[in-house]
Amino acid sequence: MSHPLEPRLARYIASQMPEASDVDVTALERISGGASRETYRFRLTYREGGRAHERKLILRRDPPASLIDTERRVEFAAYRAFHGSAVPVPRMLWLEEADEALDHPFFIAEELSGFQAAPQMLFAGGYDAVLPRVAERKWTILGEIARADPQALGLTSVMQAPALDACWRRELDHWEQIFDTDEAEPQPIARAAIRWLRANPPPPSQKLSVVHGDYRTGNFLYDEQGEIHAVLDWEMAHLGDPLEDLAWGFNPIWQFGRGLEGGLAPREEAIAIWQRASGLTADPVALHWWTLFNCVKGQGIWVGSARAFIDGGNKEPIMVYPAWWLLNAQDRAILKVMGRL
């Protein structure tokens, strides 16, 4: 039985490929993950230049309500900016921001098949020998993101560029606002952390960097040799302090119960790899501020997922699971980072 989106998607792609004929979409199926976008894989076939072609592609479509409300234009631009660089990303093909074609905005990218993303598989035992290689690649690539020049990448035209001493305030204001609008019950631990963050601001950022915004184990594709083939999920990408990205991975919930950052390496080792690749330094005081901030940001995301379910905008189980699984764990992570657990 074919998926009802297939003929509509085929019509859209045909309109983007005027030289092609017999454009057809088959085998469209939704794949797991993607709480902020609906993610599907499909097969595109067409004729062009007298030959038949076949491509495996990915469709990322906005849901009615999302775990994270973001601009897909920004996400698309971030992918495009890094394609072909030392930061591996899938190739983006088309961005559609109107609702007519598929009811919600979406973009289409090439599928990178044959790789894994799930942390559960990475830590199940079969990859133990290559975990040091994954760690080396993970923080080296993050260092490359930090080192990149946002202006040279063309990203200052689609992302706001805050002053170096305003990066922290812009992010904290944004995420505190999420609590103000989305929390379904009082959050005394997160609110106390926000007060501490405001009272103890970090030093100005050492440079303005691209910040991926969700760079953690689980958001990249890896293989059996420990190589990383693509960094995914750029929906929270913005410009800011590069330490924000390094510290997001130090949120204790991303240790996956292994006692290692990202489940992969001791913090000192991760920092050393990142410093080598980025040419930047990780000031411990600033890094602590950003780690606590990221615990608050994480809680903001889980609070937002609960709100999307409660308001009826998105009733899928993926919106409930982070809230049930992580709201209290994130509170404990905040206590831990504040030295109160």
Next chain:
Amino acid sequence: MTPSVPSVLSELAGLLMRNAAPGVPDAERASALGLSSMLLAVAAEVWDGAAQNLVQENRALATLLRDTAAEADLRLSALRNENARLRARLIEDHILAEEAGDTERQEAIWAELRASTVRRMLSISPV
């Protein structure tokens, strides 16, 4: 638990019914059922102790805040509403203690906040 367990179970009932029908793509059915099973497991874990934990926490908060915990209605929804009222008061009290430099009061609040995360902790908690 937020969203509330009854609201989630109600939604899962509809989801399971939809996935029992023919024609649902295999990958979508597998994803829906896999996540549903994890949510049901969490609901099962918290079910028996939910009222006990809320009553215990509301009493602890009321004592700390010199308030009176309302316990006339022992439905989980009523206990949750009372818990939200007391935790909102706790935030105000915490701010006052910080502004006054009352470290003893702050430590008492932090101790209760720490205890609250133990009451709410799941067996699958990553922290």
